[in-house]
Amino acid sequence: MTTAPGPLDRWYEAAGVRGGVRRLFHAETEAGRVFFPEALVPHLDHPEVRALPPHAVRELTVRHLYQFLHATTHLETRVVNGAAEPVANGRAGMDFPTGLRMDAFKVYCDEGYHALYSLDLADQIARVTGIPVPDVDYGGFVTALQAAGRALLPDDPLLAGQLQAVVFETLITAVLNEVPQDPRVVSTVRDLMRDHARDEGRHHRFFSAFFLELWARLDRHRRIAAGRALPAMIRAALDWDLGPVHTSLRLAGLDEERSRAVLADAYGEGAVTARIRTVSRATVRLAAQAGAFDLPGVREAFAAHGLSEPEGGDD
Ligand SMILES: [Fe+2]
Ligand SMILES: [Fe+2]
Numbered sequence: 136m137t138t139a140p141g142p143l144d145r146w147y148e149a150a151g152v153r154g155g156v157r158r159l160f161h162a163e164t165e166a167g168r169v170f171f172p173e174a175l176v177p178h179l180d181h182p183e184v185r186a187l188p189p190h191a192v193r194e195l196t197v198r199h200l201y202q203f204l205h206a207t208t209h210l211e212t213r214v215v216n217g218a219a220e221p222v223a224n225g226r227a228g229m230d231f232p233t234g235l236r237m238d239a240f241k242v243y244c245d246e247g248y249h250a251l252y253s254l255d256l257a258d259q260i261a262r263v264t265g266i267p268v269p270d271v272d273y274g275g276f277v278t279a280l281q282a283a284g285r286a287l288l289p290d291d292p293l294l295a296g297q298l299q300a301v302v303f304e305t306l307i308t309a310v311l312n313e314v315p316q317d318p319r320v321v322s323t324v325r326d327l328m329r330d331h332a333r334d335e336g337r338h339h340r341f342f343s344a345f346f347l348e349l350w351a352r353l354d355r356h357r358r359i360a361a362g363r364a365l366p367a368m369i370r371a372a373l374d375w376d377l378g379p380v381h382t383s384l385r386l387a388g389l390d391e392e393r394s395r396a397v398l399a400d401a402y403g404e405g406a407v408t409a410r411i412r413t414v415s416r417a418t419v420r421l422a423a424q425a426g427a428f429d430l431p432g433v434r435e436a437f438a439a440h441g442l443s444e445p446e447g448g449d450d
Pocket of ligand 2: 338
């Protein structure tokens, strides 16, 4: 990692926070466009939701974008920066070279900026459209990741934090790439997703390399614990956070009983596991590359979450 070219070597020239533009939402050029790809909002396809008036469906889509943007701010600053900081400051209990510590600060700067522009875009859209951002907890993914860490690595919070960041950072590129460059989506939203995906492509490569550096510094006991914790963290990062969805359905006019029925139908187990398998492919491959599947109990832990060792082929 000290000699080979690193993914953040050209950070001063390439990072969004160094040279990007502020994305501004203009309602007049966006007429007729959707705020989030409808295929990625599972509840929109439910008969109860389709029966709602068009303005209520539009508001649901806007609130889905708000949830995406606000959840991003929590994950970036609390999970990723929470893990980048001890590495950057040399207090992770492991000896990392100065170049890697500076890379961790580059990530830290990037994530602060991603959080800022995510909050900024949600705020701009709320002001222009008059659709308020519901005052609910958007940190559900963070809570779930932290709970997985506490349950599986109760005596090793530092390692838990590092793994949460590695898992999230090797998943997010696939999540951002799920939002297609579909011209029916509001252009400001697409531009922002593209800006973010560019930085996250570099982060993905950084955290993949970092994971192997981290792994090399773990003894067998910590490797086994880490390997067994990874699938629960993948799950926690990708399971839907239904709290804000529930609020959004109620705000759209569905009563409690109908809202709960929509959640149960649209977010059932089958669809969730299929998506998790696809989106987590790179993360699972990374665990395999480190040799995690050769350790006792790791294969079983992945299987318990519907995940398995990738067959053959490398990245
Ligand atoms: Fe980010
Ligand atoms: Fe990132």
